Amino acid sequence: MEIPTWVKPGIVGGVIGAIVITIIGFNANWVVSTSTAAEMADDQGKEVVIAALAPICVAQFKTQTPTNQTAQLAALKQESSYKRDDFVVDQGWATMPGSEKPTKEIADACADQLMKLTE
Template sequence: MAIEIPAWTKPGIWGGIIGAALITIVGFSTGSVVSGGTAQEMADASGKEATISAMAPVCVAQFKMLSPNNQTAELTALKAESSYKRDDFVIAKGWATMPGSDEPNNEIAQRCASLLMDLTTN
């Protein structure tokens, strides 16, 4: 007894293969689907950004421990710095060195400088 394969089987299989290929191509090209490595890179970048966002206010809080007169003087000095050297200014003042850490963080210093510059407009 021979098994009869229905006539629609061959076109159905080809349709499934072509559909899977198209979904894969469209998914990867639009960014809807990513590889495991890309997902890890995205997670690492997101974690780093979250850490910087969480720690920059600590930097500002360390600045705000200064007396009001010193705050005004330091903000004036920060504003006088060129925009690309403001993070160095924050690092030199020690505000970008987080509690429990021995070294300042450049990314936190950049965000902190930006937040401090926002204080100069108020």
Template structure:
């Protein structure tokens, strides 16, 4: 049996194409390893949790009387931008119901939401 002349170039083309697809796929994050996928999923779930719990933090702030809200917002506005999450944590607003410890990430997101209240 005789092998057609085009077989060798076709095989080399297939090998080079597979390598090219693999390189482009990994470079463009179209293909990821299982550890990268796990890392991405953990990051997305953490962001979703922070997004879901931030309104609870703001609601805990809103339980204050209107006068206290105004005073606390003024105090928060006076804090430097990188210490605002510490202020929110110190007030206890970033401690979620059922948890003993506050969350820095929720404190940071909550401070950003509370700062939006000072703009209006």
């Protein structure tokens, strides 16, 4: 049996096309490995948890008297933007109920939400 001459270029083109599509797919994140997918899912989970816990931090801030709230917001506004999470941690608002220590990520999200109250 004789193979037609057009088959070889077709096979070579198909193999090269598959390689190119694979390279583009991985580089454009159309296709990801299992470890990358797990890492992406972990990051998304952390973001959701932080978004859910930041309002608790704000609620802990709001347990203060209105006078204290105003003073604390003024002090928070005076802090530089990269130190606001430290201010929230120092006040104890980022320590979630049932937890012994604060979380910096929650403090950062909380500081952002508290800054919106100053506007």
